[in-house]
Amino acid sequence: MIKSRKIKLLKWLAGISVILLMLGISAVTVFAAGDVSSAIESTWTSAQTQIKNVVNNVVFPAVDMILAILFFVKLATAYMDYRKHGQFEFTAPAILFGCLVFSLTAPLYIWTIL
Known part of the structure; x- marks a missing residue:
């Protein structure tokens, strides 16, 4: 039971980290020139x-x-x-x-x- 909670927690954290990584990659800062x-x-x-x-x-x-x-x-x-x-x-x-x-x-x- 404790092992299944750890696996669920690890899957959840992995999902959140993938989402944050994709957000960081796709968020490009744009500055207007002039x-x-x-x-x-x-x-x-x-x-x-x-x-x-x-x-x-x-x-x-x-x-x-x-x-x-x-x-x-x-x-x-x-x-x-x-x-x-x-x-x-x-x-x-x-x-x-x-x-x-x-x-x-x-x-x-x-x-x-x-």
Whole structure:
């Protein structure tokens, strides 16, 4: 009985030591060379106009189109439900309309925030 406890203790200690050894081998210290924030800022300033053009001319119109389609589809289904049940559910169309207004006006002020 004492011998089996010693074997269990040795197996347990061996397992813990293997885990600690693997942790020590895989934990590599990484140091940043130089000032990282200035490198990020210089990259942003050089690519800022391209990013703005892509976002203003591609991303926002795509989001606007998707939201407009969803708004009109939801408005039509809400109207059909109104004709069927006599109760107009305006929550989902109102939320979609608010999101559409937000995304349509976002290019005017989003770049001053960022």
